[in-house]
Amino acid sequence: MPNVTWKCFDGTTVSAEVDSGVSLMEAALNLNVTGVFGDCGGALSCATCHVVVDETWHDRVPRPTDMETEMLDMVQGGRSSLSRLSCQIRVSDELDGIVLHVGS
Numbered sequence: 001m002p003n004v005t006w007k008c009f010d011g012t013t014v015s016a017e018v019d020s021g022v023s024l025m026e027a028a029l030n031l032n033v034t035g036v037f038g039d040c041g042g043a044l045s046c047a048t049c050h051v052v053v054d055e056t057w058h059d060r061v062p063r064p065t066d067m068e069t070e071m072l073d074m075v076q077g078g079r080s081s082l083s084r085l086s087c088q089i090r091v092s093d094e095l096d097g098i099v100l101h102v103g104s
């Protein structure tokens with residue numbers, strides 16, 4: 001199973017093996033990752049699943065859709081060029097080892 005690491009704004013780090021096909025938002029909720037809420041359940045209407053993909057991984061995740069890009073403008077505190085909505089990224093073998101920053 002692919003390994004995913006979340007580095008949270010409060011200094012905590014969560015690292016776990018996650019089933020392929022699960023969204024990064026769902027995985028974060030299952031693991032109680034601080035700062036990921038997923039209020040809309042992945043319907044692309046809340047932006048509370050915002051993460052910043054580590055720059056070493058940014059080119060390896062699938063590109064955001066236009067809809068996701070629009071929603072990223074609603075991220076509280078602003079977005080960065082590495083921002084993504086984690087409900088829109090599904091875990092796959094290609095993402096084994098990915099690092100995400102939460103609240104940064």
Ligand code: FES
Binds near residue numbers: 025037041085087
């Ligand atoms: S969970 Fe609402 S936009 Fe991702």
